[in-house]
Amino acid sequence: MKRITWLMLGLAVAAVLAWLAWRAPVPARAPAVPASAPVDTLAAAGLKAVRLYFASPNGAGLVSETRELPESPTLHERVAALVAELDKGPDAGGVAALPPGTSLLHVYLDDEGLLTVDLSRAFQQGFRGGADAEYLAVTSLVRTLATNVPEVRRVLIVCGGATLETLGGHLPLDRPFEAAEMP
Amino acid sequence: MIRRLVAAALAIGIAVSTVAARLQPDAPPRRPVASKSPSDSVLAPVRRLPPAAPGARNYPPLGPGRSRRAKSSDARKAKARDARRGARTDVTRERATLREPATPRDVMPPARGNVAGRRGGSRIPPAFARFTPAELPENAPIETVGGQDWIAAHDLARLLGATKFWRPEVRKLELRSPALRILLTDDNPFVLIGDRTVALDTPVRSRGGQLRVPVALVDSLPRDSAGVRLAIDVHRRRVLRVPELGLVRTPRIASDGTTERVVFPADRPAEVSVIGRGRSHFRVRFGGLFVGQPPDSAMRPGLVLAIVPIATTEGSAFEFTLAPETEGYRIERDERRGTVTVRFERHAGPGDERFAPSGPPGARAVRVVVLDPGHGGGDAGVSVSGAIEKDLALSLAREVSRALEGRMRRVRVILTRTEDRMVSVQERAERANRAHADIVVSLHFDGAPGPAAHGATAYVPPATYGGAEPVARGAAPVALLPWRDVATRHAVNSRVLAESVMSSLELRGLGPARLREALPYPLLGVNAPGLMLECGTLTSESDRARVMAAGGLRQLADAIAAGIEAYGGAE
Numbered sequence: 009m010k011r012i013t014w015l016m017l018g019l020a021v022a023a024v025l026a027w028l029a030w031r032a033p034v035p036a037r038a039p040a041v042p043a044s045a046p047v048d049t050l051a052a053a054g055l056k057a058v059r060l061y062f063a064s065p066n067g068a069g070l071v072s073e074t075r076e077l078p079e080s081p082t083l084h085e086r087v088a089a090l091v092a093e094l095d096k097g098p099d100a101g102g103v104a105a106l107p108p109g110t111s112l113l114h115v116y117l118d119d120e121g122l123l124t125v126d127l128s129r130a131f132q133q134g135f136r137g138g139a140d141a142e143y144l145a146v147t148s149l150v151r152t153l154a155t156n157v158p159e160v161r162r163v164l165i166v167c168g169g170a171t172l173e174t175l176g177g178h179l180p181l182d183r184p185f186e187a188a189e190m191p
Numbered sequence: 192m193i194r195r196l197v198a199a200a201l202a203i204g205i206a207v208s209t210v211a212a213r214l215q216p217d218a219p220p221r222r223p224v225a226s227k228s229p230s231d232s233v234l235a236p237v238r239r240l241p242p243a244a245p246g247a248r249n250y251p252p253l254g255p256g257r258s259r260r261a262k263s264s265d266a267r268k269a270k271a272r273d274a275r276r277g278a279r280t281d282v283t284r285e286r287a288t289l290r291e292p293a294t295p296r297d298v299m300p301p302a303r304g305n306v307a308g309r310r311g312g313s314r315i316p317p318a319f320a321r322f323t324p325a326e327l328p329e330n331a332p333i334e335t336v337g338g339q340d341w342i343a344a345h346d347l348a349r350l351l352g353a354t355k356f357w358r359p360e361v362r363k364l365e366l367r368s369p370a371l372r373i374l375l376t377d378d379n380p381f382v383l384i385g386d387r388t389v390a391l392d393t394p395v396r397s398r399g400g401q402l403r404v405p406v407a408l409v410d411s412l413p414r415d416s417a418g419v420r421l422a423i424d425v426h427r428r429r430v431l432r433v434p435e436l437g438l439v440r441t442p443r444i445a446s447d448g449t450t451e452r453v454v455f456p457a458d459r460p461a462e463v464s465v466i467g468r469g470r471s472h473f474r475v476r477f478g479g480l481f482v483g484q485p486p487d488s489a490m491r492p493g494l495v496l497a498i499v500p501i502a503t504t505e506g507s508a509f510e511f512t513l514a515p516e517t518e519g520y521r522i523e524r525d526e527r528r529g530t531v532t533v534r535f536e537r538h539a540g541p542g543d544e545r546f547a548p549s550g551p552p553g554a555r556a557v558r559v560v561v562l563d564p565g566h567g568g569g570d571a572g573v574s575v576s577g578a579i580e581k582d583l584a585l586s587l588a589r590e591v592s593r594a595l596e597g598r599m600r601r602v603r604v605i606l607t608r609t610e611d612r613m614v615s616v617q618e619r620a621e622r623a624n625r626a627h628a629d630i631v632v633s634l635h636f637d638g639a640p641g642p643a644a645h646g647a648t649a650y651v652p653p654a655t656y657g658g659a660e661p662v663a664r665g666a667a668p669v670a671l672l673p674w675r676d677v678a679t680r681h682a683v684n685s686r687v688l689a690e691s692v693m694s695s696l697e698l699r700g701l702g703p704a705r706l707r708e709a710l711p712y713p714l715l716g717v718n719a720p721g722l723m724l725e726c727g728t729l730t731s732e733s734d735r736a737r738v739m740a741a742g743g744l745r746q747l748a749d750a751i752a753a754g755i756e757a758y759g760g761a762e
Contacts, residue, residue: 054356054367057349059329067637067644067728068705076345079354103641137638138573138580139725140648143707144640155329158352174712177566178635178650178723180675189653191707 054079060093061151062102063144069191070148071102083157087125088112090152105141105148107134113169121161122184123153129168132175139178146179147190154187162186328480330431333406333423339393342409342430344375344402350432351412351419364402370418375402382408406430424482434480436462439507439531441483444495449537451494453511456483460524463531466508468547473511473520474501475533481507494535511535519543555684557759560595561605561628563713564588565635565723568613573638575729578739580636581611587634587726590748598756620716630688630755631721633713636738637728645731646703647696649689650723653708654682677718679710684720692724692754699750701727701737724751 437458462478
């Protein structure tokens with residue numbers, strides 16, 4: 009009788025274990041990616057397209073290209089990523105217009121769409137060239153920001169926390185640039 | 192004791208085998224994986240359709256392609272059984288949850304089509320050939336493959352300003368923007384747009400490593416949304432983001448002998464203005480972007496001889512050439528119909544506007560010319576291989592002064608600096624204003640980031656500048672203009688001067704010459720027509736060699752002086 013009790017007890021334990029195992033969550037399998045998967049969309053995080061403006065090689069104006077960047081939740085991250093991409097330079101056909109090493113320190117956006125971008129000192133110190141270089145540096149930055157941040161109506165460029173009178177003596181930077189008037 | 196051990200081993204063995212069986216990849220799940228999928232939140236509720244009404248589309252079960260649609264309901268039941276047994280892949284199981292779309296009310300009619308069907312001819316009108324895609328608002332190309340028009344899913348996301356989320360396990364791509372959510376499934380014609388299901392004629396396809404969407408989907412996107420609107424531009428074969436001020440479409444012309452009406456369908460009829468009132472250059476600007484068929488530019492009989500789209504930085508603009516007998520015009524805006532009618536009258540009535548008088552412009556007196564050699568002192572400007580901008584600018588200013596005095600009698604030329612020293616922008620403006628300058632030319636040489644850049648560029652104050660803020664005072668409104676921006680008061684003459692100088696440079700082979708409307712720093716506070724002239728590009732080897740050659744500066748100076756002389760006209 010005692011043996012039967014032990015046997016029953018053992019079977020009961022086995023049944024409980026089996027039930028628990030059945031209820032246990034299935035370990036996630038790594039998703040099998042077929043060979044034909046869209047390579048441009050293989051990202052776990054959200055990707056967002058941005059349009060970047062660079063100088064055209066003949067200096068006549070701007071050329072643009074699109075890139076996909078991980079979505080940035082805050083304004084600062086979005087603008088910083090755009091400035092960083094401009095600083096990296098173009099992938100197709102254009103010429104980098106922003107002075108090398110330029111990065112974003114701070115950014116502010118008011119209710120009337122005025123975006124104040126505070127750039128690192130490299131923006132001023134790294135500038136080389138004449139009016140064309142200055143014009144293209146400003147227009148590529150303003151147009152890139154206005155295109156990718158829809159709330160932006162005007163852009164004021166400051167450098168190292170202070171208003172910059174001019175970059176190379178050809179364009180005044182002490183006033184905001186109207187995004188709609190950019191070429 | 193042994194039996195106890197046997198019993199315990201048996202229990203453990205059963206447990207282990209159960210766990211092992213559960214962990215096998217092919218083990219049947221107890222419930223469809225789709226219910227665990229994060230995509231549940233974006234999937235439309237699955238409801239069974241009532242029997243199809245006559246003429247209604249019989250929605251097939253979702254499958255990888257059209258071939259699957261033909262399968263019988265028995266086959267579907269068998270598949271559902273298989274799904275319950277878990278014998279199918281995750282992808283198929285996910286599809287099983289979308290077997291049928293929502294109620295017929297929720298289902299959009301099949302979005303048909305191919306833009307080619309609406310194209311009415313593939314020839315791009317010549318007037319449009321001038322406009323490159325870069326001048327358009329954000330846009331993407333339409334590709335035609337197998338008789339079907341497609342747009343790449345990543346382009347669609349870009350146009351909508353949406354973020355992409357790809358779920359490889361179910362081969363679904365979600366496009367998410369604040370105003371809209373679109374779920375695309377590879378090899379599947381059903382697309383979820385918000386909480387609606389849209390059935391496309393052709394499934395979404397993966398091609399060349401990218402998802403492609405039939406372009407007909409654009410017509411199914413919500414138009415009343417606060418978000419982005421897209422439009423298909425059949426002429427340019429592009430999908431484009433509708434600008435804030437909407438679109439302007441093909442005008443039609445109606446005439447009854449004495450009155451001629453040109454009717455433009457426009458999304459925002461209020462956004463129209465007349466920007467040129469001359470009969471030969473009557474110009475109308477619309478806020479919206481023109482995506483219609485341009486009017487035939489050939490001369491035609493009647494009051495409106497020709498209509499030509501002209502370049503504009505924003506929106507669109509047209510130039511009308513009118514017959515000399517046209518006496519008046521009127522702009523009629525119909526918000527309800529969404530049209531703008533430009534009416535021309537052979538006999539002007541009481542409510543009609545008159546045209547600007549035509550005739551030769553008056554002579555411009557050029558008595559005092561201020562030349563402003565750029566940079567100086569510690570500010571050398573551009574410096575390339577021995578060519579130093581501040582020195583070249585000063586030498587050029589002296590040459591231009593000599594050339595002007597040789598060409599124009601009674602002209603007085605003043606230089607803002609005559610030696611190598613730094614002069615502030617305020618000091619330069621003060622000298623020009625104190626001398627009552629008729630024109631100011633700031634002379635510079637350029638340095639460009641691009642290796643192929645060369646030629647001259649003129650910068651002139653823009654005609655409209657953001658610095659002016661209208662303030663009402665009493666009955667007559669006045670516009671307050673900061674003194675810094677006073678040069679913008681002379682924008683029109685500045686542009687005429689710049690065009691004259693640039694023509695002269697081009698004629699002598701010293702171009703290409705470009706003109707940019709941007710208030711230049713050296714003209715801050717200058718109360719006269721003026722321009723900043725970048726006379727050549729020192730980073731260009733050919734320009735540098737030309738400027739540095741013997742007689743190079745004299746040749747340049749002569750061209751500039753000839754341009755100034757031509758601006759003076761009657762001199």
